[in-house]
Amino acid sequence: MLTEVTAVRYITPLREGGSLPGLVETDDGHGAYGTYVMKFAGAGQGRKTLVAEVVCGRLAARLGLRVPGLAGVHLDPVLGLGEPDQEVQQLLKSSGGLNLGMEYLSGALGFDPLAFVVDPLEAGRVVWFDALVGNVDRSWRNPNLLVWGGDLWLIDHGATMIWHHNWPSAHTAAARPYDASDHALAPFRPDVAAAAAQLAPLVTKELLDEVTADVPDAWLDGEAGFDDPDAVRRAYADALLPRAETIHERITLEGTDK
Template identity: 75%
Template sequence: MLPEVTATRYVTPLREGGSLPGIVEADDLGTYVMKFTGAGQGRKTLVAEVICGELGRRLGLRVPDLVRIQLDPVIGLSEPDQEVQELLKASGGLNLGMDYLPGSLGFDPLAFEVSSREAGRVVWFDALINNVDRSWRNPNLLVWHGELWLIDHGATMIWHHNWPAAASAATRPYNASDHVLASFAPDLAAAAAEFAPRITEELLTEVTAEVPDEWLVDEPGFDSPDELRRAYVSTLLARAATVDEHIVLGERTEDKPSRAPEWLAGKPPRRAVK
């Protein structure tokens, strides 16, 4: 189970995200980026963060450590921002925190080289979880101590917003043409060979067990949190088997260049770092 801490101080909001996450301090003396159950996207955002974050970590990708954070709404009484006050008031109880990476920088594809292998691993993983939020417009990647870190997985697994149609997710294409790492010649074959055999029912059951029951209750069509967990497991398991066959990277042509920034500027595709 994810470690559990209690928030002791709300430091500042991070207004880059639509869910208005905030930096908080906790009783373990740690500092976390906190995502709230009372945010507009609701608890499914937190479910996605846990499943995808913990799955990525088990595959060897760099994802900030996750914790469960207990929040007493009284912590926001002194906040001058009315929006923040209302968010904290609506989020009493259990929320989610990600380890804060001090001094990290937002990833810039024009300034930081990524190997073909690592690009392939990230693109394959994003295709598996159907991450629609890793484009050059909003990379959701950080560079910390010279390494690439993956953050913000709330906008993934879009099938869990419409479970009756989830069965079709296994073969749903993943358009990676705007992926922030598309210009680094992602080695998708190598990623599939490395990752696909590791996506087992046992691994996915372990990952989904990290999601608190209270974020899974009352889902229409499911009688229990465990039944809902099994739906996540079966959908991801089916998708992992052939996801590499459904990734569309797109090609730069004379009349239809990729929308990646360096191609827009008329530069040739970047050569991959081996």
């Protein structure tokens, strides 16, 4: 399960994201303080954004891709009382309870394809992963990639697995193609075939069970059409498992299937 910490100070909003994430200082209850980028349960996209971040973040990490560490962040709405920005204040007030924190990579730079070269295998791994989870938010206009410590890091996976907004359509998710012609890493000639050979065998039922188990019950309770949180977890795994086997055959790069 997610490590859980408590927000003790709201530092500043980060207005690059549509959901208005914020930078917060946290306490783990044992005297260790940390800084996280927090995504709020009360934001317009709702808790499914947080679920997507956990499923994709955990899965990416298990596949060897670099993603910031995740934590559940408990928020007392009282932190919003002194916030001068009314929009931020309302967001804090509506997000009491458990939210999602992503480790803050201090000093990280936004990905610039003119300044940072990505080798074809790494580019292929990222494109294959994005195809697996149906990420529609990794274009050259909004890469959602950082460079930190000389390495490429993946962030912001809230716009993935769009089938979870309409579960009756999830059974067809495995067959959906992925258009990567506009992908931020498309210019680096991603070796999708090599990535698939390396990563697809790792996506097993056991791995997906472990990944989805990290999603807190509070973000899955009451999902329409499901009896309990475990049933929702199985639905995520059931959509991703068959997709991993063949998605590389339906990735479009530069107008050509590769």
